[in-house]
Amino acid sequence: MITLSSLIYYPVKACRGHEVRAWNVERMGLERDRRMMIVTPEGEFLTQREIPKLALISPVQKDGVLTLSAPNMDSLQIGIRASGHSWRVNVWHSKGVQAIDQGEEAVEWLSDFLDRSVRLVHIADGYKRLVNPQYAVNEDDHTGFADGYPILLISEESLADLNSRLEAPLPMNRFRPNIVVKGCDAFAEDTWNQIQIGDVKFAIVKPCARCEVTTIDKETLERKKEPLKTLGKYRKHALGAIFGQNVIPLNAGRLQLGMSVETIAAPINNKLS
Numbered sequence: 406m407i408t409l410s411s412l413i414y415y416p417v418k419a420c421r422g423h424e425v426r427a428w429n430v431e432r433m434g435l436e437r438d439r440r441m442m443i444v445t446p447e448g449e450f451l452t453q454r455e456i457p458k459l460a461l462i463s464p465v466q467k468d469g470v471l472t473l474s475a476p477n478m479d480s481l482q483i484g485i486r487a488s489g490h491s492w493r494v495n496v497w498h499s500k501g502v503q504a505i506d507q508g509e510e511a512v513e514w515l516s517d518f519l520d521r522s523v524r525l526v527h528i529a530d531g532y533k534r535l536v537n538p539q540y541a542v543n544e545d546d547h548t549g550f551a552d553g554y555p556i557l558l559i560s561e562e563s564l565a566d567l568n569s570r571l572e573a574p575l576p577m578n579r580f581r582p583n584i585v586v587k588g589c590d591a592f593a594e595d596t597w598n599q600i601q602i603g604d605v606k607f608a609i610v611k612p613c614a615r616c617e618v619t620t621i622d623k624e625t626l627e628r629k630k631e632p633l634k635t636l637g638k639y640r641k642h643a644l645g646a647i648f649g650q651n652v653i654p655l656n657a658g659r660l661q662l663g664m665s666v667e668t669i670a671a672p673i674n675n676k677l678s
Contacts, residue, residue, distance in 0.1 A: 406588050406665055407586055407587070407588040407589045407593075407665065407666040407667075408586065408587060408588050408663055408664065408665055408666060409584065409585075409586055409602055409660060409661070409662055409663065409664045409665075409666060410561060410585050410586060410587040410662065411424065411577070411582075411584070411585035411662070412424065412425050412426070412427075412428050412435070412583070412584060412585075412660060412662065413425075413581075413582060413583055413585075414428065414435040414436065414437055414438040414439075414583065415438055415439050415464075415581065415583075416437055416438075416439075416440070416441060416464040416465065416466045416471065417439070417441045417442065417443065417462065417464040417471075417473075417525070418439045418441065418442040418443070418450070418452070418496075418550040418551070419442075419443065419451065419452040419453050419456075419459040419460075420443075420459050420460070420462040420463070420464050421460065421461075421462060421463045421464065421623070422578065422581065423464075423465060423466075426661065426662050427659060427660065427661040427662070428659070428660055429657070429658070429659050429660075430556075430605050430654050430657055430658050430659065430660055431654070431657050432545075432546070432547065432555070432654055432656075432657060433533075433547055433548055433549055433555055434548055434549060434551060434555030434556050434583065434654065435555075435556065435583050437466050438549065438551070438555075438556075438583060439548075439549045439550045439551045440487075440527055440528050440549045440550065441464070441471070441485075441507070441525060441526065441527045441528075441550070442494070442496065442504070442525075442526055442528075442550040443459065443515060443519075443523050443524070443525055444494050444504075444523065444524050444525075444526055445522070445523060445524075446522050446523075446524060448492065448493060448494040448495055448504075448526075449494070449495050450494065450495060450496040450497070450550070451523060452618065453618045453621055454616065454617055454618060456519055456521070457621050457626040457628070458518065458519055458626065459519070460621060460623045460626060461475050461476055461623075461626070462474070462475045462515075462518070463475065466485065469484060469485050470482055470483070470484055470485065471483050471484075471485050471507075473511070473514060473515070475518050478514070478517070478518050481510060481511070481514040483507060483508060483510055483511055485507070485527060486505045486506070486507055486508070486527060487505055487527050487528075487529065487530045488505065488529065488530045489505055490505075491503040491504060491505055491529045491532075492504060492506065492526075494526055496534075496550055496552075497552060497553065499534050502528065502532065502534055502550075503528070503529035503532040504526035504527060504528055504529060505526060505527045505528075505529055506524060506525075506526055507524075507525040507526060507527060508525075511524070511525040512524050512525070528549050528550060533545060533547040534547055534548055534549065534550075535547050536548055536553060536554055536555075536610075536653065537553060537611075540554070540610040540611045540651070540653075541610075541653070542608045542610065542653055542655065543655075546653050553611075553651065554610065554611065554651035554652065554653060555652065555653055555654060556583045556584055556607070556651070556652040556653070556654065557580075557581065557582045557583050557584070557613055557649050557650070557651060557652065558582060558583070558584045558585075558586065558594055558607075558609070558649060558650050558651075558652045559577065559580055559582040559584075559585055559586075559594065559648070559649040559650075560585070560586050560587060560589050560591070560592070560593060560594050561577075561585060561586070561587040562587065562589055562590060562591040562592075562593070563591050563592050563594065563648065563649070564577055564580075565591065566591035566592065567632060567635065567636070567648065570635050570639070571631055571632065571635055572631075573631075575631070575632055576623075578623050579619045579621075579623070579632065580615070580619060580648060580649055581618070582649060583652075584602075584652070584660075586666050588666075589666075594609065594649070594650045595612065595647075595650065597609045597650070597668055598668075598670040599655075599668070599669050599670035600666055600667060600668055600669060601666075601667045601669045602660055602664050602665070602666050602667075603658055603659065603660055603661070603664050604656070604658040604659075605654060605655075605656060605657070605658035605659075605660060606654075606655040606656055606669065607652045607653065607654055607655060608652065608653045608655055609650045609651075609652055610650075610651055610652065610653055611644075611650070611651040612642055612644055612647035612649075612650060612651070613647060613648060613649040613650060613651050614642065614644040614645030614646065614647055615632070615633060615636060615645065615646050615647065615648050615649075616633075617633070619632055619633060619648075620632070620633055632648070633646055636648055
């Protein structure tokens with residue numbers, strides 16, 4: 406039996422994730438997942454590609470308050486603003502996304518820790534950043550500040566298969582998934598079309614091509630060639646070296662660890678090439 410083994414949401418894009426035992430799913434993805442993002446003063450998004458230190462920031466969101474913690478920094482608490490005067494920010498090919506600035510306290514704290522001028526924004530309430538229509542199921546499929554899709558899914562067995570090929574095993578946090586499942590064959594998720602967990606149905610729409618963020622140790626910030634070197638040898642796809650699947654929720658609901666994962670549509674074959 407395939408079951409849900411881990412749920413992780415990332416309050417601020419590119420910063421640390423927060424593991425939960427039960428959580429709500431919205432059409433935009435897991436509740437509170439990557440609704441906030443760190444940008445340049447000009448509104449360009451920033452990730453661990455440019456600033457590895459983002460991996461050391463631990464954001465926690467509760468009751469409308471965001472708490473930011475990082476090594477050698479006093480924690481900061483700010484009230485989250487999701488509405489009001491908006492300005493435009495850019496994330497990948499999405500230009501002019503409506504966002505709400507989170508104020509000068511966040512600017513000062515983040516800029517001090519990251520040693521560069523940055524701002525913190527929250528996607529504006531009601532704004533829909535549409536996914537690539539080539540992979541959309543519904544016309545209004547949308548996400549927050551995730552790279553391109555609402556949810557990333559990986560199986561424990563896929564990571565075990567990869568680690569069996571590496572000199573030093575890697576933790577799952579290198580790949581920043583939202584949903585982790587177990588009890589299937591390695592890379593079984595590549596063949597799924599739709600799944601259901603509890604009352605929530607998901608469409609598996611696109612393999613996730615991996616980038617250099619996976620090569621950054623999230624504790625030491627050291628960069629190495631793995632896992633991209635190995636993934637490039639045996640997980641080669643037209644999109645790049647793939648690991649994990651991009652997923653779109655088809656309805657809202659609630660997930661809890663231990664729930665069964667059911668395949669509810671004929672499998673597809675994302676052949677490697």
